Each structure stands twice: as structure tokens, then as C-alpha cells.
Amino acid sequence: MPHILVDNIVKTFRIAQRRPGLWGALHGVLRREYRTIKALDRVSFELEPGELVGYIGPNGAGKSTTVKVLSGILVPDSGRCEIDGRIPWRNRISNAANIGVVFGQRTQLWWDLPVIESFDLLRDIYRIGSGEYLRARDELAALMDLEPLYDVPVRQLSLGQRMRCDLAAALLHAPSVLFLDEPTIGLDAVSKLAVRDFIKRLNRERGVTVVLTTHDMDDIEALSDRVMVIGHGRILSDSTLDDLRARVTRERRLIIDLLDEGQAIEDPDVTFISRSGNRVHLQFDPDRVPTAALISRITAKYAIKDLFVENPPIEEIISRLYDEHELR
Amino acid sequence: MQSFVLPYTAVLSARFRMILQYRAAAIAGFVTQIGWGAIRVMAMEAFYRSTSAPQPMHLEDVVTYIWLGQALLGLLPWNPDTEIRAMVRSGTVAYELVRPVNLYTYWFSRSMAFRLAPTFMRSIPLAVLALLFFGMQAPASPEALVYWLAATLGAVLLSTALTVILSITLMWTISGEGVSFLVSPVIYFLAGMVIPLPLFPDWAQRVLDILPFRGICDAPFRLYMGHIPATEAWAVLLHQLIWIVILVAFGAWLLSRATRRLVVQGG
Numbered sequence: 001m002p003h004i005l006v007d008n009i010v011k012t013f014r015i016a017q018r019r020p021g022l023w024g025a026l027h028g029v030l031r032r033e034y035r036t037i038k039a040l041d042r043v044s045f046e047l048e049p050g051e052l053v054g055y056i057g058p059n060g061a062g063k064s065t066t067v068k069v070l071s072g073i074l075v076p077d078s079g080r081c082e083i084d085g086r087i088p089w090r091n092r093i094s095n096a097a098n099i100g101v102v103f104g105q106r107t108q109l110w111w112d113l114p115v116i117e118s119f120d121l122l123r124d125i126y127r128i129g130s131g132e133y134l135r136a137r138d139e140l141a142a143l144m145d146l147e148p149l150y151d152v153p154v155r156q157l158s159l160g161q162r163m164r165c166d167l168a169a170a171l172l173h174a175p176s177v178l179f180l181d182e183p184t185i186g187l188d189a190v191s192k193l194a195v196r197d198f199i200k201r202l203n204r205e206r207g208v209t210v211v212l213t214t215h216d217m218d219d220i221e222a223l224s225d226r227v228m229v230i231g232h233g234r235i236l237s238d239s240t241l242d243d244l245r246a247r248v249t250r251e252r253r254l255i256i257d258l259l260d261e262g263q264a265i266e267d268p269d270v271t272f273i274s275r276s277g278n279r280v281h282l283q284f285d286p287d288r289v290p291t292a293a294l295i296s297r298i299t300a301k302y303a304i305k306d307l308f309v310e311n312p313p314i315e316e317i318i319s320r321l322y323d324e325h326e327l328r
Numbered sequence: 329m330q331s332f333v334l335p336y337t338a339v340l341s342a343r344f345r346m347i348l349q350y351r352a353a354a355i356a357g358f359v360t361q362i363g364w365g366a367i368r369v370m371a372m373e374a375f376y377r378s379t380s381a382p383q384p385m386h387l388e389d390v391v392t393y394i395w396l397g398q399a400l401l402g403l404l405p406w407n408p409d410t411e412i413r414a415m416v417r418s419g420t421v422a423y424e425l426v427r428p429v430n431l432y433t434y435w436f437s438r439s440m441a442f443r444l445a446p447t448f449m450r451s452i453p454l455a456v457l458a459l460l461f462f463g464m465q466a467p468a469s470p471e472a473l474v475y476w477l478a479a480t481l482g483a484v485l486l487s488t489a490l491t492v493i494l495s496i497t498l499m500w501t502i503s504g505e506g507v508s509f510l511v512s513p514v515i516y517f518l519a520g521m522v523i524p525l526p527l528f529p530d531w532a533q534r535v536l537d538i539l540p541f542r543g544i545c546d547a548p549f550r551l552y553m554g555h556i557p558a559t560e561a562w563a564v565l566l567h568q569l570i571w572i573v574i575l576v577a578f579g580a581w582l583l584s585r586a587t588r589r590l591v592v593q594g595g
Contacts, residue, residue, distance in 0.1 A: 073425040075588055097428035108423040112346050124338030125427050127331050 001085065002046040003209050004070065004177065009079035011040040011065055011233075039065040040076065041233035049176070050207040052199075054224035056214060056318065062233040063213040064103075067179045070211070071101050083177060097126065100170035104182035107162055108169055109154040115165050116150040119172060126173040133172065140168040144198055160191030167198065171208075178202070180212045184219055196222045217314040229321055236325055241314070248317045248324075252291065253310040254282040259303040267301075269294060278305070283312075335429045336437040343411070343441035347449075354449040357402075361454060365398035365462070384526045389553050392465045393524045395458035396549045402447030403483055403544060404519060405490035406512035408504045409439045412495040416502060425587065432492070432580045439491040444484060468554030475561040479548035482568035486543050489575035490515075496579060499586035520546040526555070540571035 017033040019025075040062050047053060057063050068074040069081060072088035072095050081088060088095045102108070109118040123133045141147050144164040149157065157165065163183060170178065180199070184192045200223055202208050212223060220227055220241065227244055229237040237244055254270065258278045265272075265280055269289040273281040284294060291309060299307070369391055376387045385393070412435060415421040424431060458464035467473040494511060498504045516522055518541040525536055525546040536542050547564040550556040556564060 071426045093428045101426045106420045125335040
């Protein structure tokens with residue numbers, strides 16, 4: 001049996017429409033108009049224990065709604081969902097003891113209390129034994145260098161510090177699943193690296209199953225082999241990152257630093273993308289022309305200082321996938 | 329057992345400690361309540377001086393009633409829990425649902441601290457001042473003191489159960505301003521904080537006897553000063569108990585409805 005099973009989940013929201021302006025507001029008082037939004041439209045997937053899956057999609061695609069259904073916060077209209085055999089919204093309390101959740105935009109720590117007191121409170125709320133608690137806390141503190149933050153009130157933490165503390169807070173009770181809803185949002189580069197590194201270790205060393213929603217493609221590239229793309233409440237793609245690339249576009253980038261600025265590169269198998277100074281960005285299809293053959297042809301013809309081949313950035317792949325499904 | 333109640337007592341005591349930090353708010357509330365108390369006492373004195381008809385309560389009892397009310401004003405369930413309100417507005421309420429606890433009991437504990445902590449800070453100094461300088465009387469008898477304490481415990485539970493219901497309505501209204509606007513004058517009036525309830529006409533007494541609000545201020549206060557004899561204390565406590573059971577059951581039902589139709593704000 002899979003660790004997490006999601007089968008044909010549908011979730012709709014009814015949202016009151018408001019027309020703009022004062023008249024619109026008054027009109028809304030007299031007669032409400034509702035609009036139904038299908039946040040999840042027959043979403044299905046399975047996760048094995050210890051998997052780390054990246055979950056991406058534009059704003060409003062249904063990422064957070066999926067996480068909220070899995071954590072037992074929202075009740076879907078129809079469909080089946082189980083985590084370790086528990087139905088999240090029906091067995092909310094026992095499911096909650098088994099999962100850890102971080103909503104990146106919000107903190108679960110007590111705003112006015114020092115970090116350590118928030119941790120102590122969570123110990124009591126999750127009924128963690130004091131021995132286990134100290135072991136878990138010290139381990140998390142060592143991994144993310146939290147001890148200097150223990151006595152700082154949460155409102156005084158920087159966003160990066162707060163996120164490290166929030167991650168620890170979600171893990172004190174040693175859950176077997178971790179749901180991370182945009183854990184790197186707004187973080188600086190160093191904090192992002194620290195958070196990614198931590199998530200990776202948690203997954204590799206402790207076998208915690210992780211579902212990670214994000215807008216940051218670097219998160220996906222650094223962390224997950226498996227990527228699910230969602231748009232308009234539907235899973236558009238569920239595969240490894242490489243397969244996703246291969247399916248959406250086979251094209252590669254060829255980036256050349258020329259010795260001579262005035263030169264232009266012309267070849268029947270490449271298309272020109274952009275140029276800045278000596279650097280030229282080109283695109284080619286490795287199925288039409290073998291990479292090695294193309295490179296030797298170009299180096300023979302032009303004076304070249306340096307050259308490298310790249311995959312197109314993942315943002316572009318995703319944006320093409322959205323285009324295919326007319327999500328814009 | 330200890331491990332069962334632990335989450336709830338922990339959140340109650342944390343909230344209590346947090347509120348005790350707000351000293352400025354406590355001092356401001358203290359000063360305002362003395363001012364208001366003085367005005368209410370003066371109004372009542374003027375009323376008693378202008379009438380020769382026998383009243384259902386002596387002026388000294390009314391004065392004590394008013395000062396008890398000022399000291400315990402914080403117990404009145406006139407608004408939703410501000411912490412839950414902030415959580416609903418920001419969407420942080422989502423975290424409340426991923427805790428392995430009974431949400432109703434959890435919010436009951438939070439709201440109890442929300443009602444008790446500010447009251448705890450203001451009531452004792454205010455009562456001491458009123459006893460020494462403003463004509464408030466001591467409890468009628470040691471027995472009256474004991475029954476008053478028991479009824480005050482009932483009042484705390486009653487008030488908390490009402491506060492939780494107000495907090496749950498936030499799941500529909502989000503802001504809660506409207507609810508406070510509608511509810512607070514009604515509660516003030518029906519609890520006896522504007523005019524002591526014994527001064528209401530007879531037909532109103534029959535309604536007030538049924539409503540739960542009498543159990544928050546009026547009945548415990550009158551036990552304190554012996555206006556309700558100790559032999560009738562059981563009726564006060566029973567009335568409170570019945571309403572606590574009804575309001576807790578209703579609150580728990582309402583919360584289960586609310587969580588089923590939940591829309592978490594933002595993403």
C-alpha cells in the first residue's frame with residue numbers, strides 16, 4: 001500500500017462575487033452572486049515512503065488546496081485520500097499526529113513568545129515525551145543552528161531564521177510525512193540553500209516523505225527527482241524532471257563566447273536566441289544534429305574562446321507546458 | 329489523564345502569561361473602570377434620591393453590585409477571542425487544524441485565558457480600592473463568600489462558552505466587527521451591567537430568569553451580598569450548569585459545521 005494515496009479528489013469553492021466600487025458593494029449587500037471555482041479537478045497520485053516530490057503550478061492552481069486536503073484542513077467534495085491508511089479529514093486528530101506541515105507564508109510559532117517556549121508548547125500539544133522531545137529538538141537545533149535563536153521572541157526573527165524555526169517546529173513530533181507549502185518563499189539565497197540542504201538530509205537520512213510546493217524552480221532542481229505539475233486543478237504532468245524535459249522540449253542551448261565581437265554565427269541547424277557582447281545564445285535540437293557534430297562544425301568555422309551546452313531553464317519548460325494547456 | 333489535558337492546560341497557561349505582559353492595557357482598563365463605576369454609582373444615587381417608592385434592592389447593595397461588576401467586567405463575553413480573530417484573518421487558523429487536539433476544547437482553553445487573564449489583573453486591585461474607599465461591602469457571610477466563589481467559577485465557564493461561539497462565527501464573517509457590534513450592547517444590558525437586573529420590571533424578570541446572561545454577573549453578585557439567600561444557591565448553580573451544557577454542545581456543533589465549510593484565507 002502506498003504511503004499517500006490520492007484518488008480522484010474534487011474540491012470546489014463557492015466565492016461571493018463583488019462588483020467594483022461603492023455601488024458594487026451596495027449591490028452585494030442586497031443580492032450576492034456566487035462563482036464556483038474548481039480548485040481540484042480529479043487529482044490523483046500516489047507516494048511511496050521516503051519519496052520527495054516537487055509540486056509546482058501557477059498561483060491558484062490548487063497546490064495549497066491539495067496540501068490542505070492532505071492535512072485534514074479541508075474536506076473534498078468527492079474522491080479518496082489516505083495517509084498511512086488514515087483519511088485525513090475523518091481521522092483528523094490521528095492524522096495530525098503523524099504529519100508535519102509548514103505554510104511558508106505563515107508561522108506556527110507564537111508571535112510574542114521566545115522560540116524555545118513555542119517549542120515547549122508544541123511538546124505539550126503533541127504530547128511528546130520529554131526525553132524524545134529533547135533528543136528531537138537538539139538534533140534539529142544542531143542541523144539548522146537554532147540554539148542562538150532560542151530566547152528571541154518570534155516577532156524579532158528574520159524571515160530566514162523564522163523559517164528554520166518553523167521547519168523545526170513541524171518536526172519535533174517526528175512525523176513520517178512533511179508537507180511544505182512554499183518553504184523558500186521570500187528567503188535570501190543563503191537561507192534558501194540552508195533550507196534546501198536540510199530538507200534533502202531529512203529525506204535521505206531519515207526517510208521522511210516530503211511533498212514540497214514551490215514557485216522556485218531551483219528548489220525542484222536541487223531537491224526532487226519527481227515533479228508534479230498542476231494547473232486549473234488538474235495534474236498536467238507527473239514524472240521525473242528529465243522526462244518532463246524530454247516530453248515538453250528536446251531543445252538544448254548552445255552558449256558561445258566569441259573571440260571577435262563582430263562575428264555572427266550561421267548554421268542551418270541552430271536558431272539564434274540572443275546576444276550580449278561576445279556571448280551568443282543559440283538553440284538546437286539534438287535529435288536533428290548530434291551535439292558533438294554541431295560543436296566540431298562550429299569550432300572549425302569560427303574563432304571561439306569558450307562554449308557550453310545547457311538544458312533550457314525549467315521555468316521555460318513549465319511555461320511551455322502551461323501554454324499547451326492554455327493556462328494563460 | 330494528565331497527558332490528555334496537557335495540550336489544553338499548556339495553551340491556557342501560555343496565553344495567560346502572554347496577556348499578563350500587557351501592563352499598560354491593564355492600567356488603562358483599571359482607570360477607565362473606576363471612572364465608569366463612579367459615574368454609574370452617582371446615577372444610581374440620584375435615582376434613589378428622587379424616588380420614595382420602595383425598591384427591590386437597597387442602595388448599598390446596588391453600589392456593591394456596581395463595583396463587583398466593574399471589577400469583573402473582563403468576564404463579560406462581548407467579543408470574539410482576539411487571537412482567533414487574528415488567525416482567521418491571516419489564514420494561520422490552518423495550523424489550528426493540524427494539531428492533534430480536539431479543536432473545540434483547544435479553543436475553549438484559549439478563550440478561557442483570554443477572559444480570565446485581564447480580569448485577574450484588574451479585579452483584585454479594583455475590588456480592594458472599592459472596598460476601602462467607594463462603599464463596596466464585604467460578602468454578607470462566609471457562606472455567601474463560598475457560594476459566590478462557586479458561582480463565579482460557573483460564570484467563567486458560561487462566559488467562555490459564549491466567547492467560543494462568538495469566535496466560531498468568525499469562520500463565516502471573517503472580521504467579527506459586526507458580531508461585537510450587535511452582541512456587546514445586548515450582553516451588557518442583559519447581564520445587568522447597565523441597570524442591575526433586580527431593578528427590571530416583573531415581566532422582564534421571568535425572561536431574564538430563563539436567559540443564560542443572569543448567571544454571568546447578576547446571580548453571583550447577589551449571592552455575594554446575600555440578596556439571594558444561601559439556601560437558594562443551588563438554583564443559581566443549576567441554572568449555570570444547564571446553560572454551560574447547552575452552550576458547549578451548541579459551540580461544538582457549530583465548530584464542526586464551520587470546519588466542514590472552511591475556506592482558508594489566501595492561497
